[in-house]
Every structure is written in structure tokens, then in C-alpha cells.
Amino acid sequence: MQRDERAVRRDGAAETGDTWSDLADTPYRVDRDRIVVSPFFARLGGVTQVVSAAGSGLLHNRLTHSLKVAQVARAVADRLVDSPVSAELIAKFGGLDPDVAEAAALAHDLGHPPFGHLGEQVLDRIARHRFGLADGFEGNAQSFRIITTTDVRGPSAIGLDLTAAVRAAVLKYPWARLHRPDPHPSTMPNPPRGAAEPKDAPGTGSAKFSAYLTELDDVAQARAPFVGRIEPWQQTIEASVMDTADDIAYAIHDLQDFHRIGVLQHAPVAAELGQWLSRALELAEMDSAKLAADERKPGHSLELLRRRMHARDAWIVDDDAFAAAVARVRADLVDGLLAQSFDGSIEAEQATAVFSARWTSRLVEGMVVLESPTTRSGHVTLRPAQWHEVAVLKFVHRHFVLLRPELALHQRGQASLLTTLVDALDAWLGDRDETSRLPRRLHDLVELAHAEFTELAATAPELLVGATGEQVGGADAIRGLARGRAVIDFVSSLTDAQAVALLDALSGRSSQPWSDSFVL
Known part of the structure; x- marks a missing residue:
């Protein structure tokens, strides 16, 4: 029987093995089960999606978001697999x-961190900036590090040993922040989404990436079965499905959340979309500087979005499709869902359920497989009409939720909390009198990171550069990098509540002994 390279696990085996307690009898179902029983998956129930869901059953957290992304991804995959039009391209x-x-x-x-x-x-x-890690931190790269390295529930206690x-x-984003692959996608004339460097931080590498050095x-090893089939910087078909499902869930369910708690209001959304629809030609002729200066006026921000889409995604953007998307969102979201405030009634619950189901179905049905996609798209993407609709839905979420001043006020406090927590843990690591009493998991993470950076120094020293591009070497420097990565690994694996409680304990504000075994 021919070996299925896609099913090869991290340890090199092609089978799940008889000595491990997997319940499923197919390798990919085994993978799903291993992820679901991971403590890193369970902790997502206590991690913020947009704003903290503590005390509210109305807001998504990262766990419920992930479950809905999985639901959409499976629906998309089932639909594409059953399509004879797509089968040849998929293979x-x-x-x-x-x-x-x-x-x-x-x-x-x-x-995803707290x-x-x-x-x-x-x-x-x-x-x-503090630890000199050129890779920094990125949620997608941290996810990959968890499933391959820091989760210990796989047979070898190194990652989950997935296929x-x-x-x-x-x-x-199948590249590192710097260096790999070579040539790096950030150097392409029209880089893939996320591959370009931030304009305000030149020389720091890609804004988004999915693997640390x-x-x-x-x-x-994971990409080996796809060599010669897709470019080094391209997503696999399954990654494209997951990525687009994430966009769909984000665009629909977060809007639904903020309607339910009364944050997303009818009047401002109606004014923004309505003014743009009635003044589209006038706004299109307006000077960019004046448009930006008057961004708070209804219709102006939506016009700025249209222009950014032309600049970034000329391969698909179309003014007629954009106008149709604005009109559809206005009719369905503004004149439909937001026209009546959410009051917890059966009618209100039904309205949100119908809105979610209708939009999910429309977007899932809009998925297609492309033979020669642009660098800005995966092989699986949305048709133009649905692509524009997702862009408008995400605009509404960003403009009327994420940019609200009260959210910024809340987040500034959270930023201060995380910074102080990292400082406290780093100080503990530096206290020679207390090293024997470190949390065991933090101790293990330091040892793991030290072994990793020591191996990199021996096998690929050219990859070890500091945050400002200088070459890193020597035992002290390696220990410093390991210490920094371990603290970041540790803090990023906490829930929101664990981060707050741990800082309270470290700062003497808590009178109760700590008892969370996942942290200790």
C-alpha cells in the first residue's frame, strides 16, 4: 500500500500506533480529537474574542468562536469535495x-493570548524590545508552536504529534517573520496578505506569520507533501478553507454579539451606509486629504475603505460589486437586524438566528476553487459578490465596535496588566534565591527554549539575530533568548482570569494561596 505522506505524523510515523489511547480510526479524526482534549483548547473558553465575555452569556469567547469556525470550515469543505467542478483542482x-x-x-x-x-x-x-526576540510574538505562530512543541499530550510529549x-x-501564513522561505514573500512586488512589513516598523519582517524560527x-516536514503542488508562500487548500471560514465567522457572529448587548446601534450604521449610497459619486471625487480629515462624517470612512480596497486588492475589487454589497448589508443588517433593539424576546432571538443562518449559508455557497489565484488570495476564496460583502461587514464591526473609545480605555488597562505580569515573572526568573520555587511549567519552558536556541546556534547561527538585526551568539545571549521565549510562552497560555489572578498573587493583592495546577 502506498504511504500517504499527508498522514505522516511529526514523529515520522504514518499510523496512530496501538500504544496510544486514540479513539478514532482515521488519522485526521485522531488529530481533531487530540486538539479538542488539549488544555490549550479548553483555556480558550476564558480568552477574550473582542471584549471580555466574563459574566455574560451573550458574547463569543475564543472557544465558541473556534467551534463556529470549525462548523463553517467543515460545511465549506463538504460542499467543495462534493462538487465535480472543484474535484480536479483540489487533487x-x-x-x-x-x-x-x-x-x-x-x-x-x-x-491566542489573554x-x-x-x-x-x-x-x-x-x-x-525587552527580550530581543526577532520573532517577537504572533498568535498564529504560537498556535503552531503549541501543536508541534509545547503541548505535551502527544505520544512523545512533544506537541500533539499531528499529521x-x-x-x-x-x-x-506559511512563512516565518524573517528569513524563510527564501526568497521571503515580503520581498514580492505584491506580497500575500500579512507578508508585507508594517509601514511604521521597516526591517522587522512580516506583519503576520505562522511559525517561529x-x-x-x-x-x-508539514509542507513536504505539497512541494511542487503549491508555491512555498501559498496556503494549502485546507488552510484556505480554514482562513476563509475564520473571516466568515468573524464577519457575522461578532456583529451579532454586539447587537445583542446593545453596542451596535441602528442610527450611526444607517447614517454611514446610507450617506455613502446616496453620495457615492460625490465622495468618489473628493480629495483624499479632505476625505481623511472629515473621516467622522457619515459615508467618509466607507469611501476610504473603497479606496483602500482598490489599492490592495485590484485583482477583485469592483465598484458596482462594492455598491451592491453596501446596499445588501444596509437592507439586511441595518433595516433588518438593527431596526429593533435586542430585548431578549423570542422574536429578537429568532431575528439574530435568522440573520446568522442566512448570511452563513450565502457566504458558504459563495466559495470557489481558483486554479491561478493572485498572491493576495488562496486557492479557495469567495466569489466577488460575497468577497465585497464580507469586507463591508468587517468594516461595520471595526468602525462601530473596535474603534469605540470605551473599548480603548478598557484595553489600555489590560496592556498595563500584561506588561506588569511579564516584568514580575522575569524578575522571579532572575532571583537566584527563588529559582527552586518557580512554577514547574515555567521552569520546563525555560529548559525547552534553551535547548531549542542552543541547537539553532549550533546548526543555523545565521538565523539567530536580535530584534534590531544584529547577530546573536554566546551562552549568555542564548540564555536570555530562552528566558524571554519561556516567559512569553507562559503568559500567552493563560486565560484572562488567570492573568489577572496571577498578577494579584505576585503583587501581594491576593490573600488566597494559588491553586491553579495548569499555571503552576
Whole structure:
């Protein structure tokens, strides 16, 4: 029987093995089960999606978000697999198994730190500027590190020992921040989404990436079955399904959340979309500087979005499709869902359920497989009409939820908390009188990271550069990098509540002894 390279596990085996307690009898179902029983998956129930869900059953957390992404990913995969039009292209580019797409969706946010994307930004800044880690921190890369390295529930206690297909499907951005692959996608004339360097931080590498330097061997092994089928910087078919499912869930369910708690209001959303529809030609002729200066006026921000889409995604953007998308969102979201405030009644619950189901169905049905996609798209993407609709839905979420001042106020406090927590743990690591009483998991993470960086120094020293690009070497420097990565690994694996409680304990504000075994 021919060996299925997609089913090869991290340890090199092609079977699950008789000595391990897997319940499923197919390799990709085994992967799904291993992810679901991981403590890193369970902790997502206590991690912020956009704002903290503590005390509210109305808001998604990272766990419920991941479950819905998995639901959408499986629906998309099932639909594409059953389509005779797509079958040949899917086989050409490496295959599509619904179990793989579902498993990748369940795993895609495992590395998400406390307090949502705010936590990601804070830990990245600390990792680069305080600890000199050129990789910094990135939630997608942390997810890949968990499934290949820091989770210990696999047979070898190194990662989850997942198949190549699932590990490759988790690689939403299949490159490192710097160096790999070579040439790096950030140097392309029109880089893939996320591959370009931030404009305000030149020389720091890609804004988004899915692997740290310590996991490059795992990337190569996971991608080996796809060599010659897709470009080194391209997502696998299953990764494209997961990525687009994530966009769909984010665009629909977060809007639903903030309608339910009364944050997303009818009047401002109606004004923004309505003004743009009635003044589209006038706004299109307006000077960009004046448009930006008056961004708070209704319709102006939506016009700025249209222009950014032309600049970034000329391959698909179309003004007629954009106008149709704005009109559809206005009719269905503004004149439909938001027209009546959410009051917890049966009618209100039904309205949100119908809105979610209708939009999910429309977007799932809009998925297609492309033979020669642009660098800005995977092989699986949305048709133009649905692509524009997702862009408008995400705009509404960002403009009317994420940019609210009260959210910024809340997040500034969370940023301060995370920074102080990292400082406290780093100080503990530096206290020679207390090293024997470190939390065991933090101690183990330091040893793991030290072994990784020592091996890199011996085998690929050119990869070891500091946050400012200087070569790193010597025992002290290696210990410093390991200490930094271990602290970041440790803090990023906490829930929101664990981060708060741990800082309270470290600062003497808690009168109760600590008893959380996952932390200690």
C-alpha cells in the first residue's frame, strides 16, 4: 500500500500506533480529537474574542468562536469535495479532507493570548524590545508552536504529534517573520496578505506569520507533501478553507454579539451606509486629504475603505460589486437586524438566528476553487459578490465596535496588566534565591527554549539575530533568548482570569494561596 505522506505524523510515523489511547480510526479524526482534549483548547473558553465575555452569556469567547469556525470550515469543505467542478483542482493542489479543515479550524486560535488582539500586540512588543526576540510574538505562530512543541499530550510529549496535512492547514501564513522561505514573500512586488512589513516598523519582517524560527523544521516536514503542488508562500487548500471560514465567522457572529448587548446601534450604521449610497459619486471625487480629515462624517470612512480596497486588492475589487454589497448589508443588517433593539424576546432571538443562518449559508455557497489565484488570495476564496460583502461587514464591526473609545480605555488597562505580569515573572526568573520555587511549567519552558536556541546556534547561527538585526551568539545571549521565549510562552497560555489572578498573587493583592495546577 502506498504511504500517504499527508498522514505522516511529526514523529515520522504514518499510523496512530496501538500504544496510544486514540479513539478514532482515521488519522485526521485522531488529530481533531487530540486538539479538542488539549488544555490549550479548553483555556480558550476564558480568552477574550473582542471584549471580555466574563459574566455574560451573550458574547463569543475564543472557544465558541473556534467551534463556529470549525462548523463553517467543515460545511465549506463538504460542499467543495462534493462538487465535480472543484474535484480536479483540489487533487492538483494537494487535496481537501473535511476532517483536516475542521481540525485546523479548531486549532487556529490555540495560541491566542489573554485579552484578544490587544494581548498579541503587547506581547509582541515586549518580546522584541525587552527580550530581543526577532520573532517577537504572533498568535498564529504560537498556535503552531503549541501543536508541534509545547503541548505535551502527544505520544512523545512533544506537541500533539499531528499529521502533516493538519499541521500544514494551520499555517495560515506559511512563512516565518524573517528569513524563510527564501526568497521571503515580503520581498514580492505584491506580497500575500500579512507578508508585507508594517509601514511604521521597516526591517522587522512580516506583519503576520505562522511559525517561529524554532519550528522551521516542523514547517518543512508539514509542507513536504505539497512541494511542487503549491508555491512555498501559498496556503494549502485546507488552510484556505480554514482562513476563509475564520473571516466568515468573524464577519457575522461578532456583529451579532454586539447587537445583542446593545453596542451596535441602528442610527450611526444607517447614517454611514446610507450617506455613502446616496453620495457615492460625490465622495468618489473628493480629495483624499479632505476625505481623511472629515473621516467622522457619515459615508467618509466607507469611501476610504473603497479606496483602500482598490489599492490592495485590484485583482477583485469592483465598484458596482462594492455598491451592491453596501446596499445588501444596509437592507439586511441595518433595516433588518438593527431596526429593533435586542430585548431578549423570542422574536429578537429568532431575528439574530435568522440573520446568522442566512448570511452563513450565502457566504458558504459563495466559495470557489481558483486554479491561478493572485498572491493576495488562496486557492479557495469567495466569489466577488460575497468577497465585497464580507469586507463591508468587517468594516461595520471595526468602525462601530473596535474603534469605540470605551473599548480603548478598557484595553489600555489590560496592556498595563500584561506588561506588569511579564516584568514580575522575569524578575522571579532572575532571583537566584527563588529559582527552586518557580512554577514547574515555567521552569520546563525555560529548559525547552534553551535547548531549542542552543541547537539553532549550533546548526543555523545565521538565523539567530536580535530584534534590531544584529547577530546573536554566546551562552549568555542564548540564555536570555530562552528566558524571554519561556516567559512569553507562559503568559500567552493563560486565560484572562488567570492573568489577572496571577498578577494579584505576585503583587501581594491576593490573600488566597494559588491553586491553579495548569499555571503552576
